[in-house]
Amino acid sequence: MATTDRARTLVSDVDLRSTRTRILYWLVFSVLCLGAVTTVVPLLWGFLSALKPTSEIFGYPPTFLPKPAARPWEWQWGVYAEVFGGSQFVRYFWNTFLLAVGCWVAAIVPSAMAGYALSKLRTPCKWLLLLLFFMTLMVPFQAYLVPLFLTVRDLPLVGWNLMQVFAGYPAIILPAGVSAFNIFLFKSFFDDIPTSLVEAARIDGASEAGILWRIVLPLSYSVFAVVSIFSFMGTWNDFLWPLLVINDNQWKTIMLHLYQYDLQGDIGKNKVLAALMIASLPPLTLFALFQKRIMSGIAMTGVKF
Amino acid sequence: MKVQTVARRTPAGARRGFVVPLRRYGLGLAFLLPALLLFSLFSWWPILQTFIISFQDYSLDPSVPSRWVGLENFRQVLIVDADIAATAWFNVILFVVLGLIVGYFLPVFLAIAINEMRHGNSFFRIAYYIPAVLPLVVVTIMWKYIYTPEEGLLDSVFRWVGLEPVGWLINKGTAMLGLVLMATWKGAGATMIIYLAALQSVPQELYEAAELDGASIRQRIRHITLPQILPVMLILAILQIIGTFQVFTEPFIMTQGGPARGTYTVLMYIYDKLLREYNYGQASAMGLLLFLVLVGLTVIYSRVTKRLGR
Incomplete structure (x- = not known):
C-alpha cells in the first residue's frame, strides 16, 4: 500500500x-x-x-x-x-493588473540589482549597507504607516504629491520596491552561484552586463519566479494601502471595489458573491499553474503572502 | 568566503582619494542606487520621521510650520483617549491570545498528520492551502455573510440541527472569536506548508533508531518530531503574534470594529486618527507605540532564530 x-x-x-x-x-x-x-x-x-x-x-x-x-x-x-460585464468591473480588473505589473517591476528590478551588487560586485561599507537593509526587516510597514502616508503626500526635496499623480498609483508602486526581504532573497541566491564562474567569464572578457545577462540571470529563474508570484499576489490582495492612497473611483483596485460593492445596500448579495468569486480567479489560476513553486517558495522563505 | 575578503579590503581602497574608489566601486554603487533611493524615501526616512512627527502638531500646510508639542500626542492617545486606546490594545492582545489558542497547534497537527498520509497526501496539502490563496477581502466578505445573525449559513445550520443561533458578529462575546476562527481558517494552510517543509528535515535515522528501541508513535512525536520542529514552532509563534498586532482588514470590513468597539484594533485607531480626524501627530504617536511593540517582538524573534542557529 x-x-x-x-x-x-x-x-x-x-x-x-x-x-x-x-x-x-x-x-x-x-x-x-x-x-x-x-x-x-x-x-x-x-x-x-x-x-x-x-x-x-x-x-x-x-x-x-x-x-x-x-x-x-x-x-x-x-x-x-x-457582474463581470456590469458597470466598471472589467475596468477595476485591468486597474489592478496594471498596478500589479508596476509593483512587479518595482519589486524585481531594484532588489535584484541590489542583491547582485551585495553578492558579486565590490561595494564600499558592505556591512553597513547590509545592516541598514536588515534593520528595515524589523519594522513592518504598518508601524510607519502615518509617516509613509505623509511622505507620499509630500515627497522630500521635490515636494511632489504622489497621490495626485496618475490616481495615486506611484504611491503604491514606488514603495512596493522597498523590500529588504527580496534583496536578501536575491543576494542569498546569487551567493550560491559560484564566484569562480563569474570570474572566469570576466577573465574571458565578458562585460559586467554580459555576465549578469548571460550567466547569472539564466541560473536564477526560480528566485525571480518566486518573487514575481508573491509580488503579484501581494498587489492583487492588498487592501489597506490602496484604501489610503487611491482617491479616484475610476482607478480603484478590485479589492477596493469589492469592499464598496458589499456596502451598497441595494445590490443583491448574490451579485456580491459572484464578484468575490470572479476576483479570486486570478490568484486561484496562478496557484493552479504554479502550485509546486508557490508551496516550495513558502517553505523556502517562510513567508505567506 | 570571497565576500569577506572584498569587505575587508574596503577601507584601504577608500583612503586613496576619489578616482580609484569610483573605478573600484562605481558599478556596485550604480547597481545599489535604485534600492538606496527607494529605501531612503519610503523606508528609512518614514521610519525616522515616526520619531519626529509623534512629538509634533503636524501641519500639512508648508507655510505653517509643524509645532513641537513634546509628549502631548502621547498624552492624547494614552490618557485623553484612554478608554478607546485601551480597548484597541486589549482587543489586539485578545486577538493574539485567542488566535494562539484556536489556531496555533492546528497547523502543527495538520502537518504531522498529512506527512504520514499514504493516501491523498497532495490532495490534503492543496485543500488546506486553498483558503490562503483567496484574497483576504474576499474571505472576509464571504465570512461576513456566513456569520450573518439568524439567517447566515452558520446560524441557519445551528438552528437546523436544533442549536440556538449564535449571532456571531452582533455579540461582544463572540465577535472576536468569529474573527479568530476566520483568520485561522484562512491562515492555517500556509503555516502548515512551512511545518511540512520543516518535517522533511527531521533525520530519518532518529525515527529508525527510536522504532528499533520500541518507542511508540506517541513517544516518537513527543521526543523526536516536536523537539526537531520546535525552532520553527517558536519562530512561527512570534511571527503570528507580530502579524496579529497589525490586524486591520478583517475587523474593518467585517465588523467596523463593533459591536461596541469589541473588535476595534490599534491599526483601526490609527486609521481613524489619520483619515477621519486628520490628526497626524496623534496617529503617528500611536504608530510609534505599535512600532515599539513590534520591534520588541522582532528582537525576541531574531534572538530566538540566532540561538536556534537558523
Whole structure:
C-alpha cells in the first residue's frame, strides 16, 4: 500500500501492519477529510450562493444547492456574466493588473540589482549597507504607516504629491520596491552561484552586463519566479494601502471595489458573491499553474503572502 | 568566503582619494542606487520621521510650520483617549491570545498528520492551502455573510440541527472569536506548508533508531518530531503574534470594529486618527507605540532564530 520512494517518516510501514496503528491511521485520515470539507465548503457555498436569490442565501433552512428542484443548467448562471460585464468591473480588473505589473517591476528590478551588487560586485561599507537593509526587516510597514502616508503626500526635496499623480498609483508602486526581504532573497541566491564562474567569464572578457545577462540571470529563474508570484499576489490582495492612497473611483483596485460593492445596500448579495468569486480567479489560476513553486517558495522563505 | 575578503579590503581602497574608489566601486554603487533611493524615501526616512512627527502638531500646510508639542500626542492617545486606546490594545492582545489558542497547534497537527498520509497526501496539502490563496477581502466578505445573525449559513445550520443561533458578529462575546476562527481558517494552510517543509528535515535515522528501541508513535512525536520542529514552532509563534498586532482588514470590513468597539484594533485607531480626524501627530504617536511593540517582538524573534542557529 505504500510507495517505495516515500521517505521514511514518523510512522513506518512496519508500524502500519498492526491493526491498532491501522485504525489510528484511518481515523486521522477521516479527521483530515472532515477538515478538508470545512476548508472547501465555504468556498463552494460562496460559488453556489451567487446563483441564488438573496432571500435564499440568507434563509432558513439553509440550502447548499440553488433551488434544489431545478437542474444545474437552469440555475441563474447569468449572474456571473452580469457582474463581470456590469458597470466598471472589467475596468477595476485591468486597474489592478496594471498596478500589479508596476509593483512587479518595482519589486524585481531594484532588489535584484541590489542583491547582485551585495553578492558579486565590490561595494564600499558592505556591512553597513547590509545592516541598514536588515534593520528595515524589523519594522513592518504598518508601524510607519502615518509617516509613509505623509511622505507620499509630500515627497522630500521635490515636494511632489504622489497621490495626485496618475490616481495615486506611484504611491503604491514606488514603495512596493522597498523590500529588504527580496534583496536578501536575491543576494542569498546569487551567493550560491559560484564566484569562480563569474570570474572566469570576466577573465574571458565578458562585460559586467554580459555576465549578469548571460550567466547569472539564466541560473536564477526560480528566485525571480518566486518573487514575481508573491509580488503579484501581494498587489492583487492588498487592501489597506490602496484604501489610503487611491482617491479616484475610476482607478480603484478590485479589492477596493469589492469592499464598496458589499456596502451598497441595494445590490443583491448574490451579485456580491459572484464578484468575490470572479476576483479570486486570478490568484486561484496562478496557484493552479504554479502550485509546486508557490508551496516550495513558502517553505523556502517562510513567508505567506 | 570571497565576500569577506572584498569587505575587508574596503577601507584601504577608500583612503586613496576619489578616482580609484569610483573605478573600484562605481558599478556596485550604480547597481545599489535604485534600492538606496527607494529605501531612503519610503523606508528609512518614514521610519525616522515616526520619531519626529509623534512629538509634533503636524501641519500639512508648508507655510505653517509643524509645532513641537513634546509628549502631548502621547498624552492624547494614552490618557485623553484612554478608554478607546485601551480597548484597541486589549482587543489586539485578545486577538493574539485567542488566535494562539484556536489556531496555533492546528497547523502543527495538520502537518504531522498529512506527512504520514499514504493516501491523498497532495490532495490534503492543496485543500488546506486553498483558503490562503483567496484574497483576504474576499474571505472576509464571504465570512461576513456566513456569520450573518439568524439567517447566515452558520446560524441557519445551528438552528437546523436544533442549536440556538449564535449571532456571531452582533455579540461582544463572540465577535472576536468569529474573527479568530476566520483568520485561522484562512491562515492555517500556509503555516502548515512551512511545518511540512520543516518535517522533511527531521533525520530519518532518529525515527529508525527510536522504532528499533520500541518507542511508540506517541513517544516518537513527543521526543523526536516536536523537539526537531520546535525552532520553527517558536519562530512561527512570534511571527503570528507580530502579524496579529497589525490586524486591520478583517475587523474593518467585517465588523467596523463593533459591536461596541469589541473588535476595534490599534491599526483601526490609527486609521481613524489619520483619515477621519486628520490628526497626524496623534496617529503617528500611536504608530510609534505599535512600532515599539513590534520591534520588541522582532528582537525576541531574531534572538530566538540566532540561538536556534537558523
